[in-house]
Amino acid sequence: MTEQNQLPLDQGESQFFRLRLFVIGASPNSVRAIANLKIICEQYLKPNYELEIIDVYQQPLIAKEEQIIALPLLIKKSPGVERKLIGDMSNTDKVLKGLGILTES
Amino acid sequence: MTKLHKKQQLITFEQLPKTPTGITGLDEITGGGLPNGRPTLICGEAGCGKTLMSLEFIVRGATEFNEPGVFMAFEEKADELASNVASLGFDLIKLQDDKKLRLDHVHIDRSEIEETGEYDLEGLFIRLGFAIDSIGAKRVVLDTLENLFSGLSNQIILRAELRRLFTFLKEKGVTAIITGEKGDGSSLTRQGLEEYVSDCVILLDHRVVNQISTRRLRVVKYRGTQHGTNEYPFLIDEDGISVLPVTSLVLEKEVSSKRISSGIPSLDSMFGGKGFFQGSSILVSGTAGTGKTSIAACFANEVCNNKKKCLYFAFEESPKQILRNMKSINLDLQKHIDNGLLEFHASRPTLYGLEMHLVAIYKIIKRFKPAAVILDPITNLITVGSVSEVKSMLIRLIDFLQDEQITVMFTALSLNTVVSEQTDEGVSSLVDTWLLVRDIESNGERNRGLYIMKSRGMSHSNQVREFTITDKGLSLVDVYLGPDGVLTGSAREAQKLREKTGVALREFAISRKDKEILRRRMMLESKIASLQAEFESTEEELNKIYLEEELKQNIIERNRQEITDIRRGNADTLKSKSKSKK
16 A cells, blocks of 8 residues: 555655645644644655745734635645645645645545 | 603713714614624625625725725635726725725635644634734725635634634724625525624615616614614615615704795795795696696796706606797796706616616705706606605605705606595605696596695695696686586686676666666656646646636626616616626
């Protein structure tokens, strides 16, 4: 199962994941999201990823630019089309699907 | 009683603070505006004007009350919104540059978003909070918040967050409007937003009746304050939204006891010689072709002759037609138009709905400031509304006009088939003066009879007058009350002629009788004379006989004496006798 799932990653070594995670301070959801996402990244993306964590409280203007409504929000800038994932990233399957790593559930 | 009164006064003092919307009429219904610092829900079907009403609230706040506002659009993009309302004269771009307004488009697309667990809407809060703080906004609009439900699937989180949002807005102290689509059945909004917004709920409605659409507004609830509870029509035109409440919910109008002439001296005389009250409402009703328009034009002419302005709303004829037709009865209205004293506004009633008519009339009156207004005829408005709607429109119009001290004259067509004249659009009870022109048909001709059905506050004639339209103008003639009843028109003339003949005949007869008497007298006198003569002759005759008799007697006596003397032979006696005779 894992072999098949990791197929896209194996195929494109060049695929580099640029991720931005928007959080709000140290709210429970944010803390969980950061922790969950780090685990996922370490497990599936390493070392081809870059994770930027932004505290929206510090930069309120960015909320408008990035059309942020629900938080925590993860934006996958590349590869492929931009995807948005909201929530505390506790549902790993959904996160992987959203990132395009998991093609079939 | 007095205690109660005091209590009531106390309540009005404690009224909750309100934020004026600046929308024409809405502040009157809500008694000052929306609840200050609280959220208000505006709900209604698609296309009923929710977005526009909320946007106008923001724009008016920014331009008229110096209260900056935030408009958060969940449906339209900022530039779309700006171009949509540019036609109403709202320059959103400039207001944004002046930091009076902040437009924020919230884009949610379910297909772009993957939900991976617990989340909250803090992002929205931060955006909103930042927008409010950056311009010091006092007003916030969220249009349409319910779009969140289509973008995000976790209802439990959403509902909890909405509740938090309203608390957040209250904490910020902003007056907020939340719009929501009308839900199925009895619910006001699809997502039950009304359970979160409990302070003020306004329901908008857009109905099409007889192919004519009318927008309506109703304040469903408004906590802690009095408000109008009716459905009020409103419309959207080039100046934004106008809600039309019955202009004065209280009947406390100024009244004038000044009189103005009707333009027909003989009609004035029916009103004690002075005419109508200034600022009163006059209804002229009658069947077709009885001269209602002529009376109205005559009145307009009189108003203009007194150097006052007059507005003429024609729903049946074009101004040119009226001008031409009135020329035939010696009324030159063109000169008043040239002087700017008279203005015609002709429109087909079916051009737009009643409310639109009312607003059009409002606007023109506000601009022109006339002393008198004529609506000719109101009957045609029936084609665009029911009797009750026309009545409510006219009530509002009369209220408005009386507030402005403008005299108004309506003409109304009453149908021949209508037995009772009490149903002229139901306005007959509203108007101060009601003139009725009706046909009086007899002897194969039709004549106009005019009478005053009512005229409040002045003595007026109760007589039916014959109303004549000639090339000299209009005038009223006393109808002929003869032994055969009320006569008009040629019957009246005929009766007059008949009377004249009668007089001549009588005079002739009298003179003939006089002559007869004279003659008779002469005859009798001559008779008397002849009798007299006869009598004299008879008398003479009788006298003659008498004298003759005496003479005869004397002679006989003498003869006998002589004979006696002779017989006696007594000469002495004869001598003495002849001596004594001497």
